[in-house]
Amino acid sequence: MALVLTTASAASAGGLGVYEIGAPDQMFATAGRQALARDASTAYTNPAGMTRLKQSTLQVGIQPIYGNVRFDPGAGTTATGGDGGQIVGFVPTLGSFYVHSFTDRIKAGLALNAYLGGGLEYDNKWAGPFFAQDSILQGLAGTLSGAYRVNDWLSIGAGFVTLHTKVKLTTALANLDPGGDARITAEDTAFGFGGKASVLFEMSPTTRLGMTYRSKIDVEMDDAVDLEDVGPLLQAVLEAQGLVGSEVDLDMTFPQSLHAGLYHDLGDTMSMMMSLGWEDWSDFSDLGVSLESDTATSLTVDQNVRDTWHAALGFEYRPRERWRVGAGVAYDSSAMNDKDRTAVLPLSRQWRFGTGFEHDLTDTWTLGFQYTLVDMGNAPLSQTSQRGGTLEGSFDNNEVHVFNFSVRKNF
Numbered sequence: 317m318a319l320v321l322t323t324a325s326a327a328s329a330g331g332l333g334v335y336e337i338g339a340p341d342q343m344f345a346t347a348g349r350q351a352l353a354r355d356a357s358t359a360y361t362n363p364a365g366m367t368r369l370k371q372s373t374l375q376v377g378i379q380p381i382y383g384n385v386r387f388d389p390g391a392g393t394t395a396t397g398g399d400g401g402q403i404v405g406f407v408p409t410l411g412s413f414y415v416h417s418f419t420d421r422i423k424a425g426l427a428l429n430a431y432l433g434g435g436l437e438y439d440n441k442w443a444g445p446f447f448a449q450d451s452i453l454q455g456l457a458g459t460l461s462g463a464y465r466v467n468d469w470l471s472i473g474a475g476f477v478t479l480h481t482k483v484k485l486t487t488a489l490a491n492l493d494p495g496g497d498a499r500i501t502a503e504d505t506a507f508g509f510g511g512k513a514s515v516l517f518e519m520s521p522t523t524r525l526g527m528t529y530r531s532k533i534d535v536e537m538d539d540a541v542d543l544e545d546v547g548p549l550l551q552a553v554l555e556a557q558g559l560v561g562s563e564v565d566l567d568m569t570f571p572q573s574l575h576a577g578l579y580h581d582l583g584d585t586m587s588m589m590m591s592l593g594w595e596d597w598s599d600f601s602d603l604g605v606s607l608e609s610d611t612a613t614s615l616t617v618d619q620n621v622r623d624t625w626h627a628a629l630g631f632e633y634r635p636r637e638r639w640r641v642g643a644g645v646a647y648d649s650s651a652m653n654d655k656d657r658t659a660v661l662p663l664s665r666q667w668r669f670g671t672g673f674e675h676d677l678t679d680t681w682t683l684g685f686q687y688t689l690v691d692m693g694n695a696p697l698s699q700t701s702q703r704g705g706t707l708e709g710s711f712d713n714n715e716v717h718v719f720n721f722s723v724r725k726n727f
Contacts, residue, residue, distance in 0.1 A: 333573070333595060335646070335668070336718045337361075337429040338377025338411020342686035343672030344630025345644035348589025350526035350577030353516060355682075355724055356413035359425025362526045362577070363461035363473025364516040366415050366423035372727040377411040379720045385436070385662070385692075385711060389443050392698070392708030397443035403436045404716070421465040431457035431479055432570065436660070444707040445488035445497065447699050448659040452484040455570070459512070471516040479508045481535050483566065485660065492549035502564050504539035510570075522581035532572040532599060538565040571596035575626070585634045589644070593626035597651045620656040625649045630670070638676040645669055654696050662711040664695040674722065682724040690716040 336342055339357035341349045352358070353365025356375035383404025411429035418424065432455040438448065461475035484503040491498050510533035518524045541564055546554070575593035582588055598621060630644025646668040657664070672686030692714035700706045 334430045334433050336379060336688055338379045338720055340674055340684050340686060340722045342688050342720050343642040343670050344589050345628050345646040345668040345670035345688060347591050347628035347630030347644040347646060348577040348579045349591065350528050350575055351524045351579040352589065353526065356415040359413050359415050359461050360427035360429060360459050362514045362516060362528045363425060363463050363475045364471040364514040365526060366425050366463040366473065367465040367471040369415050369417060369423065372417045373415050374725045375413040377720045377722045379409045379411060379718060381407045381409055381716060381718050383716045385714045388709050388712050390709035392706055393443055394705035395443040395707055397441050398439055400438035400442035403438050423463045425461040427459040429457060431455035444659050446701055447707055448487055450484065450486040451660045452482060455479050455481045469518045473514045475512045477510045477512060479533050481506055481508060483537060491547035493547040496545060498546040498550060499544040501542040502539065504537040506535050506537045508533040508535035524579050527576045530573045533570045535568045538563055569599050571599045587632040589630040591628040595624045597621045598623050621651050624651050641673045643671045657695055657697050658699060659697060659707065662695045662697060664693050667691040680726050684722040686720040686722065688718040690718065
């Protein structure tokens, strides 16, 4: 039973929110996105900003992602096996946003985009199969939002968020007979619901400030544990403990957050954007785990996850009419200390470097391309288990490349 509970608890060890949602502000490393308010992605980033859109508009981002994440085993590793190979690889994603203009004061929006994401797949013969083999923590958000312009300088907005979450974790189990290891997999999908509230202050024609609060979202998952390649002796032990056909329940809380963004025109051809943010990941730290079997057990597992802080700075240059180019940098603090990091999601602090452009083909159509390099640095790891031995080393030079092809249509 302890094996099942340990496996389930690791499934949520490092799920962090996603900034790259298929929006053009990726070229600023998302700096100032709460105040930018000039395309339909504001329906998600700051619903109040929809009042700045003069007409109904659709924004779509086609966003392929490539992750370069590898583990370098250190001298302290006692387990045999390789480095796990390339454990992230290519992931296709998409973001779509629509804003409908009822009047100059009243707007409504719909957004469908990534909310959180992480997925690792190690080679079958790597050194740490008893710590993690495959892990997935993904979330897709649908947001229905509305906005109202109170006066010339103040707009307010709110949104209802539906979150669809998928969790999958596979690790190895030691067979008691000679032969290869068994595998145990916990996998499920579930829905959670939350909300957001936002405000936009337009202090002058050249300066505006936006703030967005997002509530926490509770998700409850339950599914039968899947066992593969189990030998006769291990099968007998699991059956005796009532674990064959048992069900694991996971209660997770995805955190509340508060972000603020500033937009300021430095002149006719240059603008500056800034952002500051806080995410309450310490609320995610306590994971409720229960095992429904002949010997039902429940407990709360402390993941030792801490709050994260975000800061971003970006600039836009308009070299000629209908053209916009930008660049930006952002920093996010680490959600965990080095001593608490696991092989499930080896996250550390993150630097983002973004660039890109947009071009208005006509008054109706806009095309653009944006690129972000997410530098996750070096993430040292040291884990020990009775069967897996010691896994010690580092995920060196972790990086994710995010490409976004953006299209906007005004109606």
